Amino acid sequence: MAKTPVLTPRAQDFPRWYQELVNKAELAENGPVRGTMVIRPYGYGIWERMQAGLDARIKETGVQNAYFPLLIPQSYMTKEAEHVEGFSPELAVVTHGGGKELEEPAVVRPTSETIVNEYFAKWVHSYRDLPLLINQWANVVRWEMRPRLFLRTSEFLWQEGHTAHATYEEARDFAARIHRDVYAAFMTDVLAVDVVPGRKTARERFAGALNTLTLEAMMDDGKALQMGTSHELGQNFARAFNTVHTTRDGRREHVWQTSWGSTTRMLGALVMAHGDDDGLRLPPLLAPQQVVVLAVKGDEPVLARVRELAARLRVEGLRVHVDDRTDVPFGRRAVDWELKGVPFRVEIGPRDLDDPSGAGGTATLVRRVPGTKEQRPLAELPALLPGLVQEDQALLLRRTRERRTERTSDVRTIDEAAQAAAAGGWARIPWALLGPEGERQLAARSVTVRCLTAEDGTVPAEDDAPGNLALVARAY
Numbered sequence: 001m002a003k004t005p006v007l008t009p010r011a012q013d014f015p016r017w018y019q020e021l022v023n024k025a026e027l028a029e030n031g032p033v034r035g036t037m038v039i040r041p042y043g044y045g046i047w048e049r050m051q052a053g054l055d056a057r058i059k060e061t062g063v064q065n066a067y068f069p070l071l072i073p074q075s076y077m078t079k080e081a082e083h084v085e086g087f088s089p090e091l092a093v094v095t096h097g098g099g100k101e102l103e104e105p106a107v108v109r110p111t112s113e114t115i116v117n118e119y120f121a122k123w124v125h126s127y128r129d130l131p132l133l134i135n136q137w138a139n140v141v142r143w144e145m146r147p148r149l150f151l152r153t154s155e156f157l158w159q160e161g162h163t164a165h166a167t168y169e170e171a172r173d174f175a176a177r178i179h180r181d182v183y184a185a186f187m188t189d190v191l192a193v194d195v196v197p198g199r200k201t202a203r204e205r206f207a208g209a210l211n212t213l214t215l216e217a218m219m220d221d222g223k224a225l226q227m228g229t230s231h232e233l234g235q236n237f238a239r240a241f242n243t244v245h246t247t248r249d250g251r252r253e254h255v256w257q258t259s260w261g262s263t264t265r266m267l268g269a270l271v272m273a274h275g276d277d278d279g280l281r282l283p284p285l286l287a288p289q290q291v292v293v294l295a296v297k298g299d300e301p302v303l304a305r306v307r308e309l310a311a312r313l314r315v316e317g318l319r320v321h322v323d324d325r326t327d328v329p330f331g332r333r334a335v336d337w338e339l340k341g342v343p344f345r346v347e348i349g350p351r352d353l354d355d356p357s358g359a360g361g362t363a364t365l366v367r368r369v370p371g372t373k374e375q376r377p378l379a380e381l382p383a384l385l386p387g388l389v390q391e392d393q394a395l396l397l398r399r400t401r402e403r404r405t406e407r408t409s410d411v412r413t414i415d416e417a418a419q420a421a422a423a424g425g426w427a428r429i430p431w432a433l434l435g436p437e438g439e440r441q442l443a444a445r446s447v448t449v450r451c452l453t454a455e456d457g458t459v460p461a462e463d464d465a466p467g468n469l470a471l472v473a474r475a476y
Helices: 013-026 041-060 081-090 113-125 168-187 236-243 265-274 300-317 330-338 376-404 414-422 431-443
Strands: 028-030 036-039 071-073 092-097 100-108 132-141 157-163 195-199 209-216 226-232 244-246 252-253 256-263 291-295 322-323 342-350 360-368 373-375 409-412 426-430 446-453 470-474
Touching: 013 265, 013 409, 036 041, 036 157, 041 132, 041 157, 041 168, 041 265, 081 236, 113 132, 113 157, 113 236, 113 256, 157 168, 168 195, 168 209, 168 226, 209 265, 209 376, 209 426, 209 446, 209 470, 226 236, 226 265, 236 256, 236 330, 252 291, 256 265, 265 376, 300 322, 300 342, 300 376, 330 342, 342 376, 360 376, 373 376, 376 409, 414 426, 414 431, 414 446, 414 470, 426 431, 431 446, 431 470
Parallel strands: 291 322, 291 342, 409 426
Antiparallel strands: 028 036, 071 100, 092 100, 132 157, 157 256, 195 209, 195 446, 209 226, 226 256, 244 252, 342 360, 360 373, 426 470, 446 470
């Protein structure tokens, strides 16, 4: 008799599968105001691991954390025309406070370029104050008409970096460094998600930026998800806020700036890039709990062996959780951990301890990533599991890379590009054949140019560099 599916199969209804998994794995729920979300402890634990990993990499570049206010005077948002035009449809505005109408409305932070520049203008006086490298972990609000948990919500969590430099070259190189050494490295090495680095077209780049660098990932349904962006802001905001410095030779010049950010959207990416019909599959290097040791029965010898094994695994540097809730049926607990995507499950019952050889008993080892189950001697597990962490981490990354490679087509016409995207894949088309007009035609068919890439897979130096390829897909 076939078991009843816990989730709607992905092939049957991918959006429904996604919503069910986010809910049943206890990652998040919808908040009381449309477009908001409540991130549950398990989901927030994953976000905390993401924060820690990214924060360490950000600080290695010399950036320091700070905090800027949630409420921004509306007048700040009007100082950089292109910026406010790009964000105006998404703004939430506070008009009353303390029972009175405010003298000046306040915008709830959609991003912090404007308020950061107000203070950069106060802090920067000479070349000695540069580079100024600041990051903050915060929430932002961008009013969303079609919300979906983690992917598009009116309020979300993120980090946003803001820097000021003496020269264009310094700012350009720093934006590229964040893009490459922080975001791309973290997403491939820790999230185990294959990403394509590229350059946004003029149509798609950040409002007010000279250039936007992006990282695009293919989800299991073939759509693209923007995982993180790094922007060269040029001097646009510096001119608007008069952020100037005295150069080494005594001239007064505007600074050159960058901004860059990644969000809780990465949690949605984990679900859609790695999840299967049984639930989430967490990359072992990221998972809050890498190993769950389950007691099948409540016998004291079993509980003692479960706790003993957990202690030995922790000595090996593994993050371990003991599930001794033997008042809850074993099958239900096993399904719950499958849903939550814990990389390794070690199941120990009374029969496992009955070992005539005297070697110390066995356990059932379940590996969530490859989906295997086998009996292993208990004594072997502390030495075995650290190596399996690396093996299964690499397997997840390899699968996302293979999916992207197999489902990306090289095409020569707009129709071929749109058809490839509609069929659940990506297309590469020479930018010289597509151009801005072709990009507009694709947009009318709900297909976007995700980024421009060079033929060798690197980020092109300019939009119209010879040999540029446009990466085309439907997107979240």
